[in-house]
Amino acid sequence: MVPGLTRSTWLRAVAVTAWLALVVTTDARGQARTTLDANPLIGQATAIRQGQNIFRGRCAVCHGIDAKGYRGSDLTSGDWVHGGSDRQVFATITTGVAGTEMPGNTSLSEDEVWMLVAYLRTLSAPGGPVVERGDAPRGEQLFWAAAGANCGRCHMVGGRGGRLGPNLSRIGAARSASALEREIRRPGEVIPIGFETITVTTREGKRIRGLRKNEDTFSVQLMTPSEDILSFMKPDVTVDAEPLRSLMPGYAPERVSDADLHDIVRYLRTLRGK
Helix, strand or coil, rough: CEEEHHHHHHHHHHHHHHHHHHHCCCCCHHCCCCCCCCCCCCCCCCHHHHHHHHHHHHCCCHHHHCCCCCCCCCCCCCCCCCCCCHHHHHHHHHHHCCCCCCCCCCCCCCHHHHHHHHHHHHCCCCCCCCCCCCCCCHHHHHHCCCCCCHHHHHCCECCECCCCCCCCCCCHCCCHHHHHHHHCCCCCCCHHHHHCCCEECCCCCCCEEEEEEEECCEEEEEEECCCCEEEHHHHEEEEEEEEECCCCCCCCCCCCCHHHHHHHHHHHHCCCCC
16 A cells, blocks of 8 residues: 555555556457558468357358358458458458448457458459349449339439438448349348338327337337338337338349349449449
8 A cells, every 4th residue: 555545545546547457458459450561360270260260250140151241241252342451451340331331340359350361361262253244234224213123212322312221322342242132132131220110009090110210218210111200209109120021122033033133233233432
């Protein structure tokens, strides 16, 4: 104990010092940075195995257990939209990508991120990116045409279109071609946050179906198919969630042929934002 300090004052000082040390340690670990341009663990078998374990625990839920894309992009194609150098991939993993569903992995240490990068480097398909099928200009016409898929009625691209569905201005950087095909055919499989379907029933028995935009302990807000935003106090209504149900209809082959689907997806894959 420091002379001149009471026991209670000394204990408080020790507690504050310990808390500051924890904050500094957490911040240092939670903000993984690197001064290296190249991965020091590249090609190391042990690092690759550990990187695979990290990937399966943290990344596979979006990118798929085989990394070919589920709700996230395909990591096997070699198409590194946000930069393909070791340092750029490191930054993408640690800080995430603004405006997308890719979060920052701030709890990973620098070594853990390099292990993950070492594993990702083993996944690239030989021969470079696969040539994608489809006609993008024709797909763009189908996307916007009322007589086609008419996707622009609900989805926005570059400030044009509807707001009922997710903004697709950067969808080509976030989804693989196979993921886009699946989401068009079976949209209920993966529903982004903020686009879950709910039904609100008022005390008078009126049922209102729409997208859950916000919900807390006391209230719920939804967007109707006509893009009206409505707010309700929970004591006044009953809220029923509809998991795995999307307001977007499934576009079966009899509605959108395989050829049309490939063209639309090819167009969507060109949408990378700025």
